[in-house]
Amino acid sequence: MQRQVALIKQSLFDQGYLDEQFVELEELQDDANPNFVEEVSTLYFKDSARLINSIDQALKRGSFDFNRLDSYMHQFKGSSTSIGASKVKTECTMFREYCRVGNAEG
Amino acid sequence: MNPSDARGVLRSAGGSSSGKNQGGESVVEMSPSGLRVLVVDDDPTCLMLFERMLRTCLYQVTKCNRAELALSLLRKNKHGFDIVISDVHMPDMDGFKLLEHVGLEMDLPVIMMSADDSKSVVLKGVTHGAVDYLIKPVRMEALKNIWQHVVRKRRTEWNVPTHSGSVEETGERQQQQQREGVSEDGGDDNSSSVNEGNNNWRSSGSSRKRKEEEGEEQGDDDASNLKKPRVVWSVELHQQFVAAVNQLGVEKAVPKKILELMNVPGLTRENVASHLQKYRIYLRRLGGVSQHQGNLNNSFMTGQDASFGSLSPLNGFDLQALSQLPAQSLAQLQAAGLGRPTMVSKSGLPGSSIVDERSIFSFKTQPQMNLLHGVPTGMEPRQLPIGNRMTIQQQIAAVRAGHSLQNSGMRMPLAAQQQQPFPRPQSSIRQTLLPNRVVSERSGFSGRSSIPESSRVLPTSYTNLATQQHSLAFSNFQQELPVSSFPLASAPGLSVRKPLVSSSSYQEEVNSSEAGFTSLSYDMFSSKQNDWDLRSVLSPHQEAYPSSSMSRNNNTAVAATDHTRNHQQQTPQGMVSHHQVYGNGGSSSMKVKSETMAFHEQYSNQEDLMSALLKQEGIGPVDTEFDFDAYSLDDIPV
Numbered sequence: 001m002q003r004q005v006a007l008i009k010q011s012l013f014d015q016g017y018l019d020e021q022f023v024e025l026e027e028l029q030d031d032a033n034p035n036f037v038e039e040v041s042t043l044y045f046k047d048s049a050r051l052i053n054s055i056d057q058a059l060k061r062g063s064f065d066f067n068r069l070d071s072y073m074h075q076f077k078g079s080s081t082s083i084g085a086s087k088v089k090t091e092c093t094m095f096r097e098y099c100r101v102g103n104a105e106g
Numbered sequence: 107m108n109p110s111d112a113r114g115v116l117r118s119a120g121g122s123s124s125g126k127n128q129g130g131e132s133v134v135e136m137s138p139s140g141l142r143v144l145v146v147d148d149d150p151t152c153l154m155l156f157e158r159m160l161r162t163c164l165y166q167v168t169k170c171n172r173a174e175l176a177l178s179l180l181r182k183n184k185h186g187f188d189i190v191i192s193d194v195h196m197p198d199m200d201g202f203k204l205l206e207h208v209g210l211e212m213d214l215p216v217i218m219m220s221a222d223d224s225k226s227v228v229l230k231g232v233t234h235g236a237v238d239y240l241i242k243p244v245r246m247e248a249l250k251n252i253w254q255h256v257v258r259k260r261r262t263e264w265n266v267p268t269h270s271g272s273v274e275e276t277g278e279r280q281q282q283q284q285r286e287g288v289s290e291d292g293g294d295d296n297s298s299s300v301n302e303g304n305n306n307w308r309s310s311g312s313s314r315k316r317k318e319e320e321g322e323e324q325g326d327d328d329a330s331n332l333k334k335p336r337v338v339w340s341v342e343l344h345q346q347f348v349a350a351v352n353q354l355g356v357e358k359a360v361p362k363k364i365l366e367l368m369n370v371p372g373l374t375r376e377n378v379a380s381h382l383q384k385y386r387i388y389l390r391r392l393g394g395v396s397q398h399q400g401n402l403n404n405s406f407m408t409g410q411d412a413s414f415g416s417l418s419p420l421n422g423f424d425l426q427a428l429s430q431l432p433a434q435s436l437a438q439l440q441a442a443g444l445g446r447p448t449m450v451s452k453s454g455l456p457g458s459s460i461v462d463e464r465s466i467f468s469f470k471t472q473p474q475m476n477l478l479h480g481v482p483t484g485m486e487p488r489q490l491p492i493g494n495r496m497t498i499q500q501q502i503a504a505v506r507a508g509h510s511l512q513n514s515g516m517r518m519p520l521a522a523q524q525q526q527p528f529p530r531p532q533s534s535i536r537q538t539l540l541p542n543r544v545v546s547e548r549s550g551f552s553g554r555s556s557i558p559e560s561s562r563v564l565p566t567s568y569t570n571l572a573t574q575q576h577s578l579a580f581s582n583f584q585q586e587l588p589v590s591s592f593p594l595a596s597a598p599g600l601s602v603r604k605p606l607v608s609s610s611s612y613q614e615e616v617n618s619s620e621a622g623f624t625s626l627s628y629d630m631f632s633s634k635q636n637d638w639d640l641r642s643v644l645s646p647h648q649e650a651y652p653s654s655s656m657s658r659n660n661n662t663a664v665a666a667t668d669h670t671r672n673h674q675q676q677t678p679q680g681m682v683s684h685h686q687v688y689g690n691g692g693s694s695s696m697k698v699k700s701e702t703m704a705f706h707e708q709y710s711n712q713e714d715l716m717s718a719l720l721k722q723e724g725i726g727p728v729d730t731e732f733d734f735d736a737y738s739l740d741d742i743p744v
Contacts, residue, residue, distance in 0.1 A: 014282065036158055038156055039484075040151060040155055040158075042425050043151050043154055044151045047149070047150055047151055051685055071195070074195060074221065074475045075148075075149060075195070077221050077716065078152060078193075078195075078220070078221035078242055079149050079152065079245045081221050082149070082151050082152045082155050082242055082243050083151060083155070083241050
């Protein structure tokens with residue numbers, strides 16, 4: 001079971017979903033705080049779900065408020081970076097780039 | 107070291123490392139545990155992460171996801187924290203504004219952090235006085251080193267007392283500090299290790315604040331031990347300082363002379379030196395702030411923040427000074443009433459010429475005391491040696507009172523004059539809040555805190571004024587600005603103040619009129635700022651204010667630093683003019699030249715403000731003379 005978990009984790013790393021930051025996160029976990037990583041991840045998911053929701057709503061609207069989207073993205077990017085979700089972070093950066101140039105299609 | 111020791115050491119001296127080994131240097135490598143950190147970030151994930159990391163470093167962590175909450179926490183517990191880490195982008199308050207507040211009010215080292223690593227933002231952090239800037243994701247190594255900032259700040263405090271104390275120890279400490287300072291701070295490219303250089307070369311850095319009440323704590327006895335209490339630059343002390351500086355001239359003010367002028371027992375030259383440094387930075391920052399005009403409320407603060415960042419200590423000083431003066435000057439002002447001429451004549455000080463101009467301006471457009479804005483009449487009382495300055499200030503103050511002290515944010519005296527019930531929401535702002543701060547505070551206030559009332563209370567009112575000013579400016583040219591402006595104005599000599607005030611008032615005005623004022627580049631025209639402040643304060647006076655200030659500003663820009671001040675004051679039509687007068691007078695001492703640049707910027711904003719003001723007032727934009735080089739403030743050395 002643990003092996004499976006390790007495998008999955010490794011694949012995540014390989015695919016670039018996670019990066020060194022996650023390792024740091026893991027290092028923070030210790031006996032005194034055994035569930036640290038889990039807590040942070042949960043928090044992250046909850047927070048980003050909320051964020052994604054608002055982004056989604058913003059996108060649904062006819063006109064795109066790029067500024068707002070940009071700030072959402074920035075927030076999302078910040079969170080992702082903190083926990084090491086590098087791919088998400090990259091996507092966020094791209095998204096922001098699109099926002100910056102006003103590319104609604106992107 | 108055991109945590110308690112470290113803590114104690116850190117608290118008192120902030121140098122566990124230095125404390126540890128007076129003779130040795132080894133302590134540096136250990137990151138002091140027990141450091142009390144306050145983390146502010148709207149992102150819960152980050153917050154949690156940070157808390158965990160800091161705990162691992164053996165720091166004491168308090169987390170907070172709202173800036174307002176953080177500020178109130180800090181205020182409630184003045185010495186409860188050693189360092190603050192704040193995110194840049196926050197929904198409820200701009201990180202930089204918070205930075206300025208903290209710097210001004212509590213003079214704690216603040217570290218900024220963000221996922222944003224663009225150079226402009228980092229630069230902003232630097233100019234606002236952040237001791238460091240971390241890029242997310244933040245690494246443990248970076249956090250392990252944050253204690254160096256605390257130590258550094260404390261070190262400068264120690265430096266002062268070291269005079270009397272054992273020099274060797276200080277030297278050692280310094281060496282240690284330097285060593286510590288040198289250690290890299292995380293490896294973030296963007297980390298701005300500004301302080302390292304600053305602190306090392308000057309004790310001024312955080313400057314020891316001496317608490318007047320405490321008297322000379324540092325004394326000789328503390329020279330060696332780490333427990334030196336920080337020198338607290340109370341409002342009165344700061345006012346004295348500003349008065350002295352104005353008297354000597356900002357450019358020429360040297361700590362020794364300032365010290366002599368101030369004649370405060372127990373104050374050492376180092377204290378003054380560091381304070382002066384901060385003050386200068388503050389002034390410079392004000393000059394360059396003009397860009398923030400953004401939303402008046404915030405922008406005002408922001409602008410100031412930027413300048414405040416570094417100047418925050420100064421701001422506090424100004425406030426203090428201003429508050430002190432206001433009380434006194436108010437009385438005088440009232441007596442002086444609109445006696446512009448008096449001011450003019452009195453301005454024997456370098457700015458006298460400017461003052462005249464200013465007074466003229468102010469009176470021209472608005473006989474209101476707006477002048478007071480610029481001229482912290484209240485502040486001046488102390489500075490009587492400045493004589494002229496005071497007179498003007500008083501006049502201004504008087505004028506202000508007549509008008510609507512609203513702008514008196516700067517000057518307390520004005521506030522007094524203003525009798526108007528400025529809603530000084532922020533009386534708590536603390537006098538230490540320099541007008542700039544006030545301004546920012548003000549934004550929060552939005553209500554005009556009745557600055558005038560407190561004018562007597564100067565210290566308090568000062569704060570309020572400052573705050574009020576902000577709010578005033580922001581919400582509407584609240585007359586409260588005078589408060590903020592006053593602080594600046596209060597010391598005709600206090601060129602320093604003025605800039606602050608003006609900027610604050612300016613900002614406030616801006617906010618009210620248009621969010622563009624914040625850019626009162628203080629540097630340039632401290633007086634200008636005053637004008638601005640006046641303006642903002644004068645919101646009621648706006649009519650006179652905008653035009654006067656505008657014209658003034660323009661004029662000032664042209665005029666020499668001193669003159670600029672005067673002009674500036676004049677610009678703010680009623681109130682503003684005062685500032686200018688003040689500003690001119692004060693600015694002369696201040697580095698007007700450099701400020702001029704900043705000032706220009708301000709003017710541009712001011713212009714807008716003025717227009718806005720004028721419109722409000724119904725006066726037509728007087729002179730958007732702002733076009734004077736002020737606009738070129740952009741290049742203000744930020």
